[in-house]
Amino acid sequence: MSCGSLLGDSVDIGLILLDSSGNIRLWNRWIEQRAELTAAQASGLTLARAFGDHIDPRVVLVVREALDFGWSARLSHALHPMPLPLFPPGGERNERMKQSIDVTPVDADGTRCCLLQIRDVTETVRREALLKQQARQLRNDLQSLSRAQVELQRSEMRFRELARQAPAGLFEADSQACCTFLNERCEQILGHSRDCIARMPWVDLLPIDDQARVRSSWRLAVESATRFAEEVRYARPDGKYLWMRVEAGPLRDENERISGFIGTMVDVTEFHERASRNEFRANHDGLTSLLNRDRFERHLRAALSGAREVKDRVALLFIDLDHFKQINDTHGHQAGDIVLKAIAARVRRVLRSEDMVARYGGDEFAVLLNGMGDEPALRAIVIKITHAVALPINLGHCHVRIGCSIGMAVYPDNGDDPASLLTHADKAMYAAKRRRCEMTGTSTTLA
Numbered sequence: 227m228s229c230g231s232l233l234g235d236s237v238d239i240g241l242i243l244l245d246s247s248g249n250i251r252l253w254n255r256w257i258e259q260r261a262e263l264t265a266a267q268a269s270g271l272t273l274a275r276a277f278g279d280h281i282d283p284r285v286v287l288v289v290r291e292a293l294d295f296g297w298s299a300r301l302s303h304a305l306h307p308m309p310l311p312l313f314p315p316g317g318e319r320n321e322r323m324k325q326s327i328d329v330t331p332v333d334a335d336g337t338r339c340c341l342l343q344i345r346d347v348t349e350t351v352r353r354e355a356l357l358k359q360q361a362r363q364l365r366n367d368l369q370s371l372s373r374a375q376v377e378l379q380r381s382e383m384r385f386r387e388l389a390r391q392a393p394a395g396l397f398e399a400d401s402q403a404c405c406t407f408l409n410e411r412c413e414q415i416l417g418h419s420r421d422c423i424a425r426m427p428w429v430d431l432l433p434i435d436d437q438a439r440v441r442s443s444w445r446l447a448v449e450s451a452t453r454f455a456e457e458v459r460y461a462r463p464d465g466k467y468l469w470m471r472v473e474a475g476p477l478r479d480e481n482e483r484i485s486g487f488i489g490t491m492v493d494v495t496e497f498h499e500r501a502s503r504n505e506f507r508a509n510h511d512g513l514t515s516l517l518n519r520d521r522f523e524r525h526l527r528a529a530l531s532g533a534r535e536v537k538d539r540v541a542l543l544f545i546d547l548d549h550f551k552q553i554n555d556t557h558g559h560q561a562g563d564i565v566l567k568a569i570a571a572r573v574r575r576v577l578r579s580e581d582m583v584a585r586y587g588g589d590e591f592a593v594l595l596n597g598m599g600d601e602p603a604l605r606a607i608v609i610k611i612t613h614a615v616a617l618p619i620n621l622g623h624c625h626v627r628i629g630c631s632i633g634m635a636v637y638p639d640n641g642d643d644p645a646s647l648l649t650h651a652d653k654a655m656y657a658a659k660r661r662r663c664e665m666t667g668t669s670t671t672l673a
């Protein structure tokens with residue numbers, strides 16, 4: 227074996243040396259393994275004869291140019307995908323190897339020969355294709371990302387504008403109720419700038435007495451991942467006092483963990499005040515502000531069932547003004563109203579705060595005394611009320627005096643339900659009125 231053959235077999239590229247006539251002189255082992263033709267079989271043949279018809283005509287051309295004009299050439303895979311029919315060693319016949327061929331004129335013993343250096347670029351081509359595919363994918367991903375970024379910016383702008391114009395206060399807070407976002411309306415409601423309350427728990431702005439209750443309600447919402455909803459009192463720094471409805475729902479991160487709350491603050495002061503006014507109106511008499519008949523009877527029912535349980539006593543007083551009509555007739559209806567209001571205030575004043583006083587009808591009042599049952603104590607209260615009612619009432623241009631008749635009923639002595647106690651007290655009141663009329667004639671004492 228020649229030194230050239232030895233060298234040729236030890237390299238990891240294909241080497242073919244053609245003499246000046248284009249006949250094969252060297253055909254290394256690398257080629258043997260991929261062409262399935264031994265060096266001995268190929269020796270002296272032209273490339274076309276050695277490889278048959280499957281050879282790329284460009285190979286023949288560049289070999290001719292190298293031999294005739296001494297030109298070098300490269301047949302790269304990109305332009306000539308498979309110049310020679312070479313196959314991966316041990317591979318299938320249909321898997322032709324991708325190659326690049328350097329064609330170089332060389333001088334051997336004073337004659338021009340041509341050397342073909344053939345490299346297997348199958349793997350390089352495969353990697354290139356993979357890289358190209360990855361680059362394409364990356365480009366697509368980048369495009370989607372920038373589209374998503376534009377969309378995100380747009381939706382952020384949309385949200386900011388919506389939040390700016392929202393009629394309700396919008397806020398975001400962490401699990402400790404510290405605000406991480408507040409819109410303009412929130413600032414207006416709270417009367418604080420965002421910077422001033424950012425990162426502090428909004429609960430700390432509430433009146434001290436309410437903080438513990440609201441804080442524990444917030445904590446409960448955080449722990450159970452449920453909605454928070456509370457109506458809270460709030461004193462603004464400018465001294466304005468308001469009611470706020472605060473509602474918030476949990477926000478979850480990508481791992482479904484609660485990352486905070488997003489919610490609304492709405493000024494419901496007007497609604498609240500209207501509701502309290504309505505509630506007051508539904509339960510109180512418009513002229514005297516005492517309880518109305520309906521509310522009084524509900525209190526009476528509740529008091530009786532309570533007394534029944536603890537075996538207590540309950541007293542009911544029925545007060546009717548004497549000859550009240552004469553005040554209306556003499557001084558006018560407005561004067562009558564002044565008298566009714568004055569009497570209501572006086573009766574209220576002589577009783578304990580826990581006693582209930584109601585305007586029961588036109589000039590009738592009812593009193594409910596819990597835990598009061600013994601006759602002397604009741605008599606003392608009746609006398610106190612009678613004296614208070616009898617004091618002169620200033621009508622502006624004159625004073626009037628008016629008397630009253632009082633009837634009483636005691637649970638359980640005179641009945642054990644509201645109706646029988648009210649009937650008893652009413653009858654007792656009429657009996658008292660008869661006695662007073664007998665004693666005083668028919669006159670209402672006018673000053």
Ligand SMILES: Nc1nc2c(ncn2[C@@H]2O[C@H](COP(=O)(O)OP(=O)(O)OP(=O)(O)O)[C@@H](O)[C@H]2O)c(=O)[nH]1
Nearest residue numbers: 546547548549550551552554559560562563588589
């Ligand atoms: N000013 C005024 N008068 C009222 C009001 N409600 C009822 N009245 C009048 O109260 C008067 C009650 O008359 P009566 O039931 O005869 O009572 P009285 O004049 O006190 O007569 P006796 O109970 O028999 O002593 C009527 O004239 C009603 O019009 C009110 O809200 N304001």
